Amino acid sequence: MMTDSPSGGISRRRFLTSSGAIGTLALAGCVQNTNSGDGSGSDGSGSDSSDSDGLSGQVIIKGSSTVFPISDAMAEEFMAEHGNVNVTVDSTGSGGGFENWxxxxxxxxxGASRPITDAEIEQCSGNNVEPVEFEIxxxxxxxxxxxxxxWVDCLTFDELRQIxxxxxxxxxxxxxxxEWPDMEIERYGPASTSGTFDYFNENVVGExxxxxxxxxxxxxxxxxVQGIRDNEGGIGYFGFAYYNSNSEAVKAVEVKAEEDGECTAPSxxxxxxxxxxxAxxxxxxxxxxSLQNEAVYEFIRFYLxxxxxxxxxxxxxxxxxxxxRDENLEKLDEVAG
Known part of the structure; x- marks a missing residue:
């Protein structure tokens, strides 16, 4: 068996049924339940229905800034249903999350915007941490x-590589x-601890x-986004969700992998x-x-x-x-059963 979960190891017993649609997305830097955790409702009466299932504990999430908005929304909704569970979500980059947390x-x-690397698996193994992957x-x-x-509406991989x-x-x-202007290119992008950096480096810049x-x-x-918006020569790359929420601030460029290929818009x-x-x-x-921890298990099930x-x-x-979804849930129960 693995080392104790950072949230505190307890036997996992499945007793909840996740249901309902997720509400408003909150793009905060860290989502945290502020309930007292003493079993009382928000009015101190002990009648808060979110506490009635008895689930309590802490779930700690780090990693990808790209995955962050999804995890953030899942944490908000899960805590709304389970008032004695604290879920914290921090954006550290995929690699930064693996290495440091x-x-x-x-x-x-x-959260990760690219698969875990062999080096990261080795680091985890050295600490008796066995990662379980879920594509979400x-x-x-x-x-x-x-x-x-x-002047620019489409870029080839070769042109992106040049830049x-x-x-x-x-x-x-x-x-x-x-034919393009004699204007300096101002580059903005994710840090080297980011999975988006790793993906772009491997798939576009090249080996x-x-x-x-x-x-x-x-x-x-x-x-x-702000750097690109404020500089006429600006260019950068990030997950589609951040373009989706800033589509008036910057212009998305179509991309084609080969010179004779077709320019395709991100959508x-x-x-x-x-x-x-x-893609x-x-x-x-x-x-x-951590999946042996009741709160972590139920949060992951809800997430999937x-x-x-x-x-x-x-x-x-x-x-x-x-x-x-079904493959993920089957894997979850195989690992945590």
């Missing part, structure tokens, strides 16, 4: 430019295409080169059918030991069931399919 055994769940949504990773950049490779001598837009360090890195996707429909070349799956990873609902699409991602 999940693999050391200090969080229960890690799909994303259309979006490249965006300033709204006034009317973002550390071996490239591209500094101005005219260096990419002669033979490295991502440029000549850009402004951040774990805050809203900061990337949920294009991500779902696979026509968009930067990718999104994950959460749970510690096997709701990942198929409209809330994921409203945030700006492709919901998991019924088949994916």
């Amino acid at each position: 999940f693999c050391p055994g200090d969080s229960d769940i890690n 949504a799909g994303d259309a990773l979006t490249v965006a430019v300033n709204n006034d950049a009317d 973002w490779s550390d071996e490239s001598d591209v500094t101005n837009w005219s260096d990419v295409r002669d 033979d080169t490295e991502h440029t360090t000549e850009y402004q890195p951040t774990e805050e996707d809203e900061t990337i 949920l429909a294009n991500a779902k059918d696979g026509s968009y070349p930067l 990718r799956p999104l994950f959460i990873y749970a510690s096997e030991s 069931e709701q990942a198929e609902t409209d809330i994921v699409q409203e945030i700006g991602y492709v919901p998991s399919s019924a088949e994916q």
